[in-house]
Amino acid sequence: MSPTLDTPCAVIDVARMQRNIQRMQQRATQLGVRLRPHVKTSKCPQVVEAQLTAGAQGITVSTLKEAQLFFAQGVTDILYAVAMAPTKLDQALALRRAGCALVIVTDSVAGAKAIVEFGQRHGERFEVMIEIDSDHHRSGVRSDDPLLLEVARALHEGGALLKGVMTHAGESYKLDTPEALQRIAELERSECVKAAQAIRAAGLPCVEVSVGSTPTALSAAHLAGVTELRAGVYVFFDLVMHNVGVCGLDELALSVLTTVIGHQPEKGWVITDAGWMAMSRDRGTQAQKCDYGYGLVCDVDGVPIDGLLLRSANQEHGVASFEPGQVVDVVQQFPLGTRLRILPNHACATGAQYPAYVALQSGGEVAQWPRENGW
Template identity: 60%
Template structure:
């Protein structure tokens, strides 16, 4: 099927770019001597995860229990659920484990640890648990030097759970834009999580696994001594935020949205397309960066960047494309005729992917497969 045969808007995966992205990350992790546990929340697609597994990835990371259920049903049985578990989700996690899924859950509080341990004891079951550690002040987790870390591990260790290790996510890496700054954060992430693991072991508590991860720190890490695994997700597609961060170029972004020109406002220099925020998402992650792509960067049907054009505004089903500098293009209607196809590179691959139920895998300008994607919690 050619691109001209695909109903728009549609989510496209450039197969060559995706393969190169997967190989690049896997090669870097192999060189540093750690396992790669991909975060599948970006694509939420079984076929994408199989490509990562075939390249050498070990296990997967998920952000929802629905992801865990879907991937386990497809044959992935080593799964880390990387959002702190709450009491109302414990039975669902238990059901997965009793079906043979090697599901690991995480906690970062005494209350969550107590609820999990109590349920495990009541069911005569020992949950595998990692403790989330905050190494950069970005989001969740216990400070590596906080006494709470020992308290949580001790609570789990009393029964109903097994302390599998510690994990962290250096999400503040998305705010950086130089290799040196990212390398420093990668070392901070590594050294602090290793410190947390050492504190647990010194207290006589088990800590076999030490897990770190974000795409920018993973790609810029120079040393991962004493780390056992790395989690990263968006690298499989990359996006404009990652381009601004400096770990890829726009030419390496594997995900795009195919859209059709449906109208013009020639006096304003506007092209109207059939991909609005329902296709691109509302994510404006590049707005805080040096280069703001608004709702996305524009490429031709062949995938070649049209550097002067971006999607500057989006309604539900309409997108407005015009010159980046705001100058009206008097030849806009001739340059982009009604019915012509464009491709839009996303700010945030995870958010844009979430707008679609399937991807079209493409080789050049030919669609070679349709890969289903799922959503929900």
């Protein structure tokens, strides 16, 4: 890798990323559903372009700023998969008026009423999906809650276009066996399909049934009744996903390039210029079967160094060390100026620390790929 690259920087291994994109696209095809990737992981035009080129149909976003960015890039089919705040309806309206087929989400009667009232005032029929709580993880309406039909009716009767239901089984991140993952994937599917059936049985429209997280997408035995899959972090994968058991370490496409800036030889510490600003504060592997600290340290070519973890981090300092008992002459093995790469716990959080990525091609060429941040 170019010795002139300023560190710390976020490096995308483009060949790995392309393999990850192919893997999920093939998975969606196998399951007979469309793939609408969640682009909050990369927030990067080049990455999203690669996903669309591979066959993705539409995208999912986590902010309206992402929607604006990708719409300007020519993507018109966008699902904003966070419950709509009434104060953001004017931004949603502006996107739709400009020609973006933006779909928004709600899970409450108050949310539905805010959407229809704003729509009536501005002569706009918003397309809306109802969020379903399939696994008690976060937001959404339960499939058997009478509230589901109240929300559906408030939307439909208020003049909005009730597009369908969506859910995200975030509890899957806590699991790590194929059996448990397959069970939660089935729960995600069956709960969302049940909600769609209840809406249809009440004589209301519900065309789309949208599910997905990376663990459930890669574990579902089938997706009968589902129309689309939303997976996001698969594009880079990360140590959390590795602990869940859905990717190998050699599939992690995002790493942080860092420089050794010092040592504490008697403690076996290697000090890096990647602290928590470079890695993020995310300690997602702490509660999992293998705690990787702030990241797994690799050599400059991305090959993991056995036992070397970024065990603590200050804002601009990282402290890497081996397992207790592993005796290594860290000054000799990692002299000042040595370049290392660190695999992150959570790719979405680490990426968010940077205004751009360094895209590394297999031939060693590098390019700057911009990244959106903020709201």
